[in-house]
Amino acid sequence: MTPMRAMVIDDSRAMRMILKRIVTKLNFEAVEAGDGKEAMDLLADMTEVPELALIDWNMPNMNGLEFVTKVRADPRLREMTLVMVTTESEQSQIVRALAAGAHEYVIKPFTEGAMIEKLALLGLVPTGANS
């Protein structure tokens, strides 16, 4: 069976490493991007679209909200599950992200367990991957 793929988009290399560790543990193949623009460029070259993207909000070049908006406007990418992972925790920002098309919202700092729980709620945690 082909493993699911996750794109980890954050300008912080440290945060990308944490997120990559979590999704790899869940048997995803991880792809990294340092900002929304780099992620869009990578997606343009991919024949198979990742099932999941974990997206920071505040990034140079293209921020997370712009990335979500662009993905939602592209029919080829419509099946991607988009999860914002950010320190932006104001209610108004969460509403903006969800309105733009994000499926879930995880506020930093988060525990590994909390992230896995969110992904499980989205039906993205393969059976037995969290044992």
Added chain:
Amino acid sequence: MSVEVEVDESDLAEMVEQVWESYLDPEGVSPLIPTYDENQPSEVHSSVSITGSWTGHVVYASSRAAAKRAAAAFLAMELEEVSEEDMSDTLGELANIVGGNVKAMLPPGAQLSLPQVVLASESSARYPNAQRISGVYGMWEGEPVSISMWQVSTDNKEEGA
């Protein structure tokens, strides 16, 4: 315009506790022990600036050993594997996370900068027209760590260090 900030030391302490629980001490065996000593030494620091409804800085400062330990915990590495880049990235992200949570407690209209990391003492930093308004100071596995907030004065008072 900058409003009086409503974020106090107990709020900061709660944010710091969450960071420790999430990344630096998920097993709960090695908490930050408060010292309440705002003059404790540091060898490295990182900061994010907030502008808008409140203007100031959120600063992480620690010894180099604590920074290295933080990077090892954050990135799930052995201490001896930690590079300068790992340390720098981790300190930047720590400042970013606490700064983002501080921003969330401010009135709407605040903007968060990208983090800055300086592998030198906090006392080498210069925050023009800013003064420290609160902080969490402690020892983590015997090494000094602090997270503090600096408010920029809107009137032209003398520079804080």
